[in-house]
Amino acid sequence: MRSGITRSGRGPLRPDLLVRRATAHDARRLTRLVRTSRAYEEPYAAMVAGYRVGADYIEAHRVFAAVDREDDRVLGFYALILQPPELDLMFVADDAQGLGIGRLLIGHLREEAGRAGLTGVRIVAHPPAEGFYRGVGAEPAGTVRARPPEVMWDRPAFLLPVGAS
Numbered sequence: 001m002r003s004g005i006t007r008s009g010r011g012p013l014r015p016d017l018l019v020r021r022a023t024a025h026d027a028r029r030l031t032r033l034v035r036t037s038r039a040y041e042e043p044y045a046a047m048v049a050g051y052r053v054g055a056d057y058i059e060a061h062r063v064f065a066a067v068d069r070e071d072d073r074v075l076g077f078y079a080l081i082l083q084p085p086e087l088d089l090m091f092v093a094d095d096a097q098g099l100g101i102g103r104l105l106i107g108h109l110r111e112e113a114g115r116a117g118l119t120g121v122r123i124v125a126h127p128p129a130e131g132f133y134r135g136v137g138a139e140p141a142g143t144v145r146a147r148p149p150e151v152m153w154d155r156p157a158f159l160l161p162v163g164a165s
Contacts, residue, residue: 016070017101019108022063022077024055029074030065030091038094039128047151053079053089061088062116064108066101076101078109085113086122087160106136106160113162123158130156137161 022030030053034040040048057063062080067073076092087109092101113121124144125133134140138158146153 016068017066017075017104018069019064019066019104022058022065024058026063026065026074026077027053027055027058030058030063030077033074033077033091033093034089036094037091039126043153044126044128062112063089064105064112066092066105066108075099076105078105080109080112080116080121082116082118084122085118085120086124102132103136110160110162118162120162121160123160125156125158127153127155133158133160 031051034048034051034053037048053063057079062082063077064080065077066075068075074093075096076090078090079088080086081088090102090105092105109121122141123133123138133156138160141157141159144155144157
């Protein structure tokens with residue numbers, strides 16, 4: 001495990017982490033995080049092949065990054081779409097998974113959504129992430145059917161209540 005990444009119980013006490021608004025400067029790092037995610041290997045690889053998180057996307061949406069204060073390394077990020085309210089992207093670096101980064105981002109998402117006056121945020125999950133979203137309090141809201149050739153598999157949908165923990 002690299003220095004600066006530590007876990008403390010179920011959720012980390014992370015004075016070494018900062019969740020900040022992503023900038024155009026982060027675009028390449030966010031894109032790399034998406035494209036190299038082990039969660040998108042094998043049958044899911046086509047979904048992120050060539051995917052790009054551009055500066056224009058970052059400027060148009062509420063994109064936030066969890067960064068290591070020591071070296072400014074991006075450990076995870078999410079993108080919140082306000083209309084309609086939806087979590088568009090959420091990724092955690094492979095070597096930072098299990099350290100509470102995802103929970104930290106969900107907590108921040110809830111705060112950000114609350115400030116925007118939202119009561120809930122829709123999540124269409126990557127199938128392997130279903131357990132994570134259930135674990136942070138997202139409520140099942142059906143299934144989004146496959147849309148070949150863009151998406152070849154069904155995906156679970158959730159509603160994440162805002163203001164809940």
